Amino acid sequence: MTDKSKSRGTLSINKEGGEGKPRQAKRPATSRRVNIERDRSKKPAPRPAPETAWKDKAAAEDKPPRARSARSEKPAPERTRARTQEARRDGGEARRRERPAAAPKPERADSRPARIEQFFATCPRGLENALAEELRALGADNIETTGGGVTFFGPMTLCYAANLHSRLATRILLRVSAGKYQNEEDVYQGALAVFWHKWFDVSRTIAVKVVAQDSPLKSLNFITLRIKDGVCDRFREESGQRPSVQTLHPDIRIRAFLTRDRYTLYLDTSGESLYKRGLRKQSGAAPINENLAAGILRLSGWQPDEPLYDPMCGSGTFLMEAAQMALNIAPGLGRDFAFERMLRMDARAWARMKSDAQAACQPVRPLPIYGSDVMGRSLRDADSNLKAAGLREAVTLSKADILEIEPPAKSGVVVMNPPYGVRLGEEEELAALYPKLGDVLKNRFANWRACIISADANLPRLIRLSASKKTPLFNGALECRLYEYKLVAGSNR
Ligand SMILES: C[S@@+](CC[C@H](N)C(=O)[O-])C[C@H]1O[C@@H](n2cnc3c(N)ncnc32)[C@H](O)[C@@H]1O
Numbered sequence: 001m002t003d004k005s006k007s008r009g010t011l012s013i014n015k016e017g018g019e020g021k022p023r024q025a026k027r028p029a030t031s032r033r034v035n036i037e038r039d040r041s042k043k044p045a046p047r048p049a050p051e052t053a054w055k056d057k058a059a060a061e062d063k064p065p066r067a068r069s070a071r072s073e074k075p076a077p078e079r080t081r082a083r084t085q086e087a088r089r090d091g092g093e094a095r096r097r098e099r100p101a102a103a104p105k106p107e108r109a110d111s112r113p114a115r116i117e118q119f120f121a122t123c124p125r126g127l128e129n130a131l132a133e134e135l136r137a138l139g140a141d142n143i144e145t146t147g148g149g150v151t152f153f154g155p156m157t158l159c160y161a162a163n164l165h166s167r168l169a170t171r172i173l174l175r176v177s178a179g180k181y182q183n184e185e186d187v188y189q190g191a192l193a194v195f196w197h198k199w200f201d202v203s204r205t206i207a208v209k210v211v212a213q214d215s216p217l218k219s220l221n222f223i224t225l226r227i228k229d230g231v232c233d234r235f236r237e238e239s240g241q242r243p244s245v246q247t248l249h250p251d252i253r254i255r256a257f258l259t260r261d262r263y264t265l266y267l268d269t270s271g272e273s274l275y276k277r278g279l280r281k282q283s284g285a286a287p288i289n290e291n292l293a294a295g296i297l298r299l300s301g302w303q304p305d306e307p308l309y310d311p312m313c314g315s316g317t318f319l320m321e322a323a324q325m326a327l328n329i330a331p332g333l334g335r336d337f338a339f340e341r342m343l344r345m346d347a348r349a350w351a352r353m354k355s356d357a358q359a360a361c362q363p364v365r366p367l368p369i370y371g372s373d374v375m376g377r378s379l380r381d382a383d384s385n386l387k388a389a390g391l392r393e394a395v396t397l398s399k400a401d402i403l404e405i406e407p408p409a410k411s412g413v414v415v416m417n418p419p420y421g422v423r424l425g426e427e428e429e430l431a432a433l434y435p436k437l438g439d440v441l442k443n444r445f446a447n448w449r450a451c452i453i454s455a456d457a458n459l460p461r462l463i464r465l466s467a468s469k470k471t472p473l474f475n476g477a478l479e480c481r482l483y484e485y486k487l488v489a490g491s492n493r
Pocket of ligand 1: 313316378400403417
């Protein structure tokens with residue numbers, strides 16, 4: 001990768017809805033680097049007190065990498081051997097642990113503190129702080145935001161909760177290994193060192209995706225293959241069998257993130273991106289992703305009892321997200337997750353969590369949530385999506401040109417993503433529409449707030465309203481701004 005900017009593998013994390021790059025998280029101040037993998041059946045982890053569990057775990061499992069300077073004096077074959085040993089240590093898999101176990105250890109009793117893991121939640125860029133708040137409310141610890149995501153610590157049950165309840169995350173990644181590297185062999189050894197067979201069965205299909213930033217490696221395709229080789233060779237060593245690769249719909253996705261000199265390996269606990277809620281059946285022409293829509297609602301400050309109006313509703317994404325928030329419907333209730341296909345899965349805790357979430361849903365009722373669109377086809381999409389989600393009763397839909405709309409209440413929040421003109425004719429149409437849209441909002445929607453997401457650099461000038469807030473946001477790879485207008489009768493121009 002000679003390119004200094006971010007490079008992508010055949011299938012990069014960032015392609016899907018602008019997911020961010022996981023970064024090498026700073027560890028909690030008192031810990032050293034955390035090695036994630038451990039063969040617990042052979043050497044059980046110490047039992048720290050719950051409140052200090054993550055600190056003690058970090059201290060117990062971590063070992064600083066061996067000094068590089070010593071290696072450079074060794075001849076090449078010895079260097080490779082040394083790197084292999086180092087990678088095994090970095091991945092937390094010491095060969096010497098592989099002595100026959102005296103007797104199988106019983107499963108961890110419920111009273112024992114849960115093992116603390118490190119996670120990285122990806123999200124559309126611009127939503128990191130809102131996602132951090134959401135994860136904190138779910139019980140995440142030691143949260144740190146970075147471009148495109150949030151690092152956090154907690155037990156595996158927190159990862160189930162984040163997948164089930166997060167409206168803003170795109171994926172929840174579980175860190176399984178990390179270390180320094182100089183070449184492909186180092187990363188291969190890192191992948192080989194992980195006890196993958198403790199996380200998933202060999203019968204599961206796998207896919208590896210790599211994102212790299214400033215990596216000195218020449219080919220992302222090649223390093224993707226080498227990581228896959230490391231995973232398969234680990235399985236072969238353990239069982240004589242290897243998992244099959246399935247790039248489109250794998251059971252298990254392995255993600256790698258490479259910086260200039262460090263690699264991090266993750267297991268993707270989500271599977272399909274979390275914005276795929278399993279609810280939207282029709283997507284219309286330019287739908288916004290569900291987690292971006294939910295993030296915009298969060299940033300708008302909309303409260304579930306406040307009127308909400310999307311006058312360019314398309315397939316109804318804002319309406320569906322708002323209705324689910326107002327009715328306390330967990331976004332993940334209608335789908336499955338990759339962690340359900342993993343070993344070490346606490347099926348009882350997961351079943352309990354899902355049934356609690358189900359019980360917390362409020363019955364569907366009419367809500368002050370309104371949508372309209374000029375296109376009959378878009379409205380039909382919104383109608384069938386809301387029906388399929390069982391939310392049709394909660395939302396009022398109507399067919400209207402935005403220039404003819406009237407406010408459905410005295411105050412509330414208008415939210416929309418207007419079409420973005422890519423062809424010349426469309427650009428001209430939009431340029432004519434924006435000033436009139438500004439007039440409609442100013443003259444008819446006094447006491448409302450309007451939140452408009454757009455990638456169109458002309459919008460702020462042409463709408464002729466002064467924005468009270470501008471928030472940079474990414475819709476996939478498209479750089480946008482969320483403009484907030486506080487509409488007060490007789491002012492704002
Ligand atoms: C980018 S799409 C919105 C997508 C929507 N947020 C979703 O997630 O499906 C823009 C929508 O604006 C609608 N639209 C365009 N011009 C309009 C107008 N003058 N009045 C009302 N709706 C309009 C289009 O029909 C289209 O559905």
